[in-house]
Amino acid sequence: MAEDIAEILQSFTLSSKELQITDVGREELSSGLKECQSSLIGKIVGEKVANYTGVKNFVTTAWGYPKDLTVVELGPNLFQFILSKENDRDRIAKGGPWILDNQLMVINRWYEGIEDDEKAFKLAPLWVQVWNLPVHWISKDVGKKIGSVFNQVRDVIIPQIGGKEGRHLKIAVLVDIEQPLLRGTIIKVAGGVKWVHFKYERCPDFCYSCGRIGHSERSCGTSLSGNEGKKDNQYGNWMRAGNANGKMSPQKKQTGVIFNPQRRHWSYQNGDWVEKERGETAGSDVSGGLDETPIAVM
Ligand SMILES: [Zn+2]
Incomplete structure (x- = not known):
């Protein structure tokens, strides 16, 4: 406000009436x-x-x-x-x-x-479907826990069994729209880890380059440099619920599993995940290790 006035005073010669300050x-x-x-x-x-x-x-x-x-x-x-x-x-x-x-x-x-x-x-409500959960994990409490990767969980819904949609959870969350939409998250289950993926219901337009709501790829300011080795289509239509009808998404068909050469390696030690230097092999107590975890939506 003060800058506005300074600018006005510089640009115009004001009359005494114009200079009169009215206290509202x-x-x-x-x-x-x-x-x-x-x-x-x-x-x-x-x-x-x-x-x-x-x-x-x-x-x-x-x-x-x-x-x-x-x-x-x-x-x-x-x-x-x-x-x-x-x-x-x-x-x-x-x-x-x-x-x-x-x-x-x-x-x-x-x-x-x-x-x-x-x-x-900055925060907007969205409905997120959580897929790839073990069947016995479909519960409100699990929904709340997984939803903690978002800013707030408002509600968890368990879709009725027997529908043709398949088994998943629905969570109403508040999303930070300045950040890329989350494609999923890693959960720890007995004996290993699992990638659960998110699909957004009634999802508004978002940028398939950077994953943010509010602009398109054409006007995306996010530089793709530093992304060498990563596949294109990091984000896409496949993140929309109901898009693939339960079939494999187009992204999966084209690229299969996305491997990230700059991936971090983790191993499971004494009940905790420990990040390892590159080149070291992951601990043997988790089959496969996380570096093989597909991050494409299945
Ligand atoms: Zn963008």
């Missing part, structure tokens, strides 16, 4: 403040600029026609939603993901300065 007190702010306190701020994370009518129609339907909804466009892809009922605001803030034209709209409750707070829209 809390009293005058109170009506605007009250309105803001009954509002949510939504930021659309993506390259396409959403239009006002599109956003208004989307939220009206997606949020179940909430009463007294007012939509205000604050800037490109930044919107304010004034909702009189607290339970509507609560339901919407805790719900989601809100996907508009394949772009993610991150919703947060209003607070003073939110428009300029870069961290306000």
